Amino acid sequence: MIYVELPPAIAASQQRLPFYLSMEEHLARNYGGEYFVMWQVLPTVIYGRNQDVRAEVNIPFCIDNNIQFYRRKSGGGCVYADRNNIMTALISSSTEVEATFAKYCRRVAATLRELGLDAEANGRNDIVIGSRKVSGNAFHHLPGRSIVHGTMLYDTDPATMQKALTPSSEKLAAKGVSSVRSHITTIREHLPHLDIEEFKDFLRSRLSDSTMTLTDDDVAEIRRIEAPYHDPAWLYGTTSAQRRHGRVRIEGCGEFSPEIITDADGIIKSVKLTGDFFPLADIDSGLLRHLRGVALTPEALAEALSGIDAGEIISGLSNEQLITLLISDNHGRD
Numbered sequence: 001m002i003y004v005e006l007p008p009a010i011a012a013s014q015q016r017l018p019f020y021l022s023m024e025e026h027l028a029r030n031y032g033g034e035y036f037v038m039w040q041v042l043p044t045v046i047y048g049r050n051q052d053v054r055a056e057v058n059i060p061f062c063i064d065n066n067i068q069f070y071r072r073k074s075g076g077g078c079v080y081a082d083r084n085n086i087m088t089a090l091i092s093s094s095t096e097v098e099a100t101f102a103k104y105c106r107r108v109a110a111t112l113r114e115l116g117l118d119a120e121a122n123g124r125n126d127i128v129i130g131s132r133k134v135s136g137n138a139f140h141h142l143p144g145r146s147i148v149h150g151t152m153l154y155d156t157d158p159a160t161m162q163k164a165l166t167p168s169s170e171k172l173a174a175k176g177v178s179s180v181r182s183h184i185t186t187i188r189e190h191l192p193h194l195d196i197e198e199f200k201d202f203l204r205s206r207l208s209d210s211t212m213t214l215t216d217d218d219v220a221e222i223r224r225i226e227a228p229y230h231d232p233a234w235l236y237g238t239t240s241a242q243r244r245h246g247r248v249r250i251e252g253c254g255e256f257s258p259e260i261i262t263d264a265d266g267i268i269k270s271v272k273l274t275g276d277f278f279p280l281a282d283i284d285s286g287l288l289r290h291l292r293g294v295a296l297t298p299e300a301l302a303e304a305l306s307g308i309d310a311g312e313i314i315s316g317l318s319n320e321q322l323i324t325l326l327i328s329d330n331h332g333r334d
Helices: 017-030 059-064 097-113 158-164 169-174 196-207 216-230 232-236 298-304 319-327
Strands: 002-005 035-039 044-047 068-071 079-081 085-093 119-122 126-129 132-142 145-153 210-213 248-250 254-262 268-275
Touching: 017 035, 017 068, 017 085, 017 132, 017 145, 017 216, 035 196, 059 068, 059 158, 068 232, 079 085, 079 145, 079 158, 085 097, 085 196, 097 119, 097 126, 097 132, 097 145, 097 196, 216 232, 248 319, 254 319, 298 319
Parallel strands: 002 035, 002 210, 044 068
Antiparallel strands: 035 085, 044 079, 085 145, 119 126, 126 132, 132 145, 248 254, 254 268
């Protein structure tokens, strides 16, 4: 696997998170083979493609404390990163997204065990030491290529993290914890004499076997990919003025907040899903568009989804679970 470095002038300056996410995408789209990258950012909250920023991020606190926040193109949940947090990514050729995801998490966990840590890949996307999370990961699938990326908590300020994130009580309860602080651990907590640069060198030596430096032309293309990340429409999304469901957690899939608008006859006019689930394909074109114009009843929804496998669109989700999710609350009508 090839470790990717930036040109010295770019590496010496502090880039915002979207630059690095765009670097991953550039590598996936324009280079074959397997690549491993690491970087660090100034304090930043990163939320998943389908999450509602207003529900997941303490926006006033972030603004007051110069904490940036950005939406990524991968699914999954909300994480906090700063200069004591190492961001990692694997770019590879794969059509088996979930297998690639699981393999990467197991490989990182095995690397941590080489340091004597009791590390395991746990659940959908976490790496834990003991029972506490040290790394959270997500994936972004492109045609024939997969990006698995995540955080590695070398050290962090848990008080700032807890104030910047606003996870639901349901999510914390599902993980058996009462707060963000009690749910995490750090490398430094277990290995206080290993500094962050030594730790990065160790990861690089175990997860890559050669090095490639990007060119100025690469950087120019990365800047082009980066621009839409700063668009307010992408950062904030749109919020319906109609009634919104509460959050529902489906074991093995994640957390969902459906928004449904029906007409006076109970026919679906629009439907939207936000949450920390993992999309495997475009949700709207692959799934939700088939529900518009359909009566909001189990029978009509099942017929509309006939021939469609929801699990091929959203990881781990069955058609039956989707239907239950959509009809499990009293629906408002406009």
